[in-house]
Amino acid sequence: MKIGDNVFIGSSVRIGSLGGVQLGSYCAVASGAMITTLDHHFRGAESIPWGEARIIKPVVLEDYVWVGRHARILPGVTVGEGAIVGQEAVVPKDVPSLAVVVGNPARIVRYRDKDSYEAMKRTGAVRSPTARCKRLWIPEDVRQKYHGLLKDVGYDTDSGTEYFEFDGAD
Numbered sequence: 001m002k003i004g005d006n007v008f009i010g011s012s013v014r015i016g017s018l019g020g021v022q023l024g025s026y027c028a029v030a031s032g033a034m035i036t037t038l039d040h041h042f043r044g045a046e047s048i049p050w051g052e053a054r055i056i057k058p059v060v061l062e063d064y065v066w067v068g069r070h071a072r073i074l075p076g077v078t079v080g081e082g083a084i085v086g087q088e089a090v091v092p093k094d095v096p097s098l099a100v101v102v103g104n105p106a107r108i109v110r111y112r113d114k115d116s117y118e119a120m121k122r123t124g125a126v127r128s129p130t131a132r133c134k135r136l137w138i139p140e141d142v143r144q145k146y147h148g149l150l151k152d153v154g155y156d157t158d159s160g161t162e163y164f165e166f167d168g169a170d
Contacts, residue, residue, distance in 0.1 A: 008129035020058035028129035032070040
């Protein structure tokens with residue numbers, strides 16, 4: 001297993017690295033995610049349900065990849081730079097750089113803005129995945145939809161404020 005700089009691996013993550021795993025720099029693998037690099041040999045196997053041999057298929061997460069909670073990265077997959085794998089996604093094939101994938105099987109639902117992404121890299125606006133968040137952001141559409149509930153739990157949504165200070169507790 002090869003791990004880059006500033007990588008975050010959450011609790012209860014399972015990584016089966018016998019077939020080879022590479023985690024690029026600034027990757028975040030959220031709690032409960034699984035990465036596996038072995039597959040069963042069954043086509044032309046000498047026994048059922050599978051043969052004696054295991055098939056090795058390395059997994060590569062390039063730099064700045066974010067893997068959501070309980071996502072599954074299957075053998076032989078490369079997740080391209082800056083891609084986001086949504087929570088509980090099952091990824092059976094390669095994910096292009098900057099793609100956002102969700103579902104089972106994972107499908108591309110959008111791409112990150114390439115110009116913005118490249119500008120952040122160029123200017124060094126890189127956040128360590130292990131750094132605690134200090135603010136909460138409530139988007140305008142969410143503030144409107146859940147106005148009453150947000151107010152009931154202590155957010156002053158009447159002021160138009162989008163960001164609230166946060167102590168970092170989960």
